[in-house]
Amino acid sequence: MARISQAEFAQLAHEHVPFVGMLGIQVESLEAGKASIRIPFREDFIRPGGTVSGPVQMALADIVMYAVVLSLIGRVELAVTTNLTCNFLRRPKPVDLIGRGQILKLGKRLAVGEVLLYSDGDPEPVAHVTCTYSIPPTTQEPIAISPSPPTPLPQAGEGSE
Amino acid sequence: MARISQAEFAQLAHEHVPFVGMLGIQVESLEAGKASIRIPFREDFIRPGGTVSGPVQMALADIVMYAVVLSLIGRVELAVTTNLTCNFLRRPKPVDLIGRGQILKLGKRLAVGEVLLYSDGDPEPVAHVTCTYSIPPTTQEPIAISPSPPTPLPQAGEGSE
Amino acid sequence: MARISQAEFAQLAHEHVPFVGMLGIQVESLEAGKASIRIPFREDFIRPGGTVSGPVQMALADIVMYAVVLSLIGRVELAVTTNLTCNFLRRPKPVDLIGRGQILKLGKRLAVGEVLLYSDGDPEPVAHVTCTYSIPPTTQEPIAISPSPPTPLPQAGEGSE
Amino acid sequence: MARISQAEFAQLAHEHVPFVGMLGIQVESLEAGKASIRIPFREDFIRPGGTVSGPVQMALADIVMYAVVLSLIGRVELAVTTNLTCNFLRRPKPVDLIGRGQILKLGKRLAVGEVLLYSDGDPEPVAHVTCTYSIPPTTQEPIAISPSPPTPLPQAGEGSE
Numbered sequence: 001m002a003r004i005s006q007a008e009f010a011q012l013a014h015e016h017v018p019f020v021g022m023l024g025i026q027v028e029s030l031e032a033g034k035a036s037i038r039i040p041f042r043e044d045f046i047r048p049g050g051t052v053s054g055p056v057q058m059a060l061a062d063i064v065m066y067a068v069v070l071s072l073i074g075r076v077e078l079a080v081t082t083n084l085t086c087n088f089l090r091r092p093k094p095v096d097l098i099g100r101g102q103i104l105k106l107g108k109r110l111a112v113g114e115v116l117l118y119s120d121g122d123p124e125p126v127a128h129v130t131c132t133y134s135i136p137p138t139t140q141e142p143i144a145i146s147p148s149p150p151t152p153l154p155q156a157g158e159g160s161e
Numbered sequence: 162m163a164r165i166s167q168a169e170f171a172q173l174a175h176e177h178v179p180f181v182g183m184l185g186i187q188v189e190s191l192e193a194g195k196a197s198i199r200i201p202f203r204e205d206f207i208r209p210g211g212t213v214s215g216p217v218q219m220a221l222a223d224i225v226m227y228a229v230v231l232s233l234i235g236r237v238e239l240a241v242t243t244n245l246t247c248n249f250l251r252r253p254k255p256v257d258l259i260g261r262g263q264i265l266k267l268g269k270r271l272a273v274g275e276v277l278l279y280s281d282g283d284p285e286p287v288a289h290v291t292c293t294y295s296i297p298p299t300t301q302e303p304i305a306i307s308p309s310p311p312t313p314l315p316q317a318g319e320g321s322e
Numbered sequence: 323m324a325r326i327s328q329a330e331f332a333q334l335a336h337e338h339v340p341f342v343g344m345l346g347i348q349v350e351s352l353e354a355g356k357a358s359i360r361i362p363f364r365e366d367f368i369r370p371g372g373t374v375s376g377p378v379q380m381a382l383a384d385i386v387m388y389a390v391v392l393s394l395i396g397r398v399e400l401a402v403t404t405n406l407t408c409n410f411l412r413r414p415k416p417v418d419l420i421g422r423g424q425i426l427k428l429g430k431r432l433a434v435g436e437v438l439l440y441s442d443g444d445p446e447p448v449a450h451v452t453c454t455y456s457i458p459p460t461t462q463e464p465i466a467i468s469p470s471p472p473t474p475l476p477q478a479g480e481g482s483e
Numbered sequence: 484m485a486r487i488s489q490a491e492f493a494q495l496a497h498e499h500v501p502f503v504g505m506l507g508i509q510v511e512s513l514e515a516g517k518a519s520i521r522i523p524f525r526e527d528f529i530r531p532g533g534t535v536s537g538p539v540q541m542a543l544a545d546i547v548m549y550a551v552v553l554s555l556i557g558r559v560e561l562a563v564t565t566n567l568t569c570n571f572l573r574r575p576k577p578v579d580l581i582g583r584g585q586i587l588k589l590g591k592r593l594a595v596g597e598v599l600l601y602s603d604g605d606p607e608p609v610a611h612v613t614c615t616y617s618i619p620p621t622t623q624e625p626i627a628i629s630p631s632p633p634t635p636l637p638q639a640g641e642g643s644e
Contacts, residue, residue, distance in 0.1 A: 055220035089427035105411035250588035377542035
């Protein structure tokens, strides 16, 4: 079970991180070590080319990873991002943006996870993000998570880019 | 000389990238291959811990790099970020955030640069960002820039972390 | 079907990239858009702490991604890495190291993939790598691949870090 | 003054990290918070295209950053890389490869630095690397370093790419 509830995290995000709250995020699911968050589309997210801008994508990835980490260590507001690496893969469509994150490693001092971002309704990710959080020393013992299964590989087939 | 003027870039950023424009960016300088942009402090940029949130920092870095690239290739709105890697180094103070970017490599298809972010008045960077832009094939020949000099190394001494 | 055979890739790696060939890599599987490669353990891979050194891990990830890319575009030796980001998650054990890679995006000019590295026999990854290759303009049309399925998330449970 | 001497670090690298030692590294300079290391050219470093392979470049960057960190915290062999991000900028020439690193942030738990790699005799960097090391808790207090000066920006001018 997650150490922070979906409702509690949503409130935390909106009240305590106003800039991110402004994005109108909706926490779709939150379990121990994984989270899914949606940003409803807004016209002012567009950048030249008619695509959702990179900063909106990175903001979503960061808040998804924050949810993933808090789901495992509880409400530790001082956990901070130390590294975020984003590979932008495809131009997002002008629709809702969805971020799905999972933990890769939860250590005593660092948590590493990955987040895939999707345009609503499209199975191909628009961005891949890895993110590291630094966990303050005083944090309680995190809850145990099972080993990550090997990531399944995509099938070659009739699909197209 | 830059291929886009400071005023023209500021207007482009505000009108065509509303989300970034919302940040109230001020283009402080823009030359061929380098740019400096300021985000005036606002209360709603704060995250738990009293520090400017990561997404605001990454949004600034991205727009700085966009300015750096357009300074070399002109107004090519379809240039898009393909990779952004941010190392968060120190908690920013609740003051203006300043991003200073420079080109590392301008190729025909990819431009790579680095951006250092500073809290106004503090010589130590709060974040280091590398950023890659993909340049559309139809772009005119970029202007030549001289080789980057070796980055000078910091001095060991009496300072403190 | 892959555009380069397992045997052909293994020969290419050993003959044409001697430094990587020195690692004694064994191509375990190669399909369109995915690859698995093993490096048999050697004492001289150890770094202080009794763990396989980071450079060996990154060399494996790079060659795995090279295999993934060539499986889709055929024998294009001039494809080159433009970005490699490695998050080291756990200390590898002094055993064989296995890299499993998959394509995230195959474009006309850039290919992005991710590679997870494992100590043989351990289900938890020791490193996560994202890697971008630049594809030369003259390359033939790449074969189509199906959309990547959403990465499954790890289960919370009785496991431990 | 550095907390580890140039000779001591060179010996450590050769004896305790055999794979890296195999590269024949030569420590050119080592001061508190900065290091320069050379890898003499060898034919077997070449990859298709006649260029020094990416893994050799990343191995050099990693050992340079290890030197930078040990110069500040002394001989702490258990310091480990947690993240390495490499942007490959230009094809290295078939000559010696030189890595110059500097600290960006030395904290109690993490050290972040950047390394630029050069082909001997060429002022343009062939790769830019950022690297994070995790520092074991028991380490003695690191020596103080002064704030990094702002990185100077390259000059626009008559040069060429």
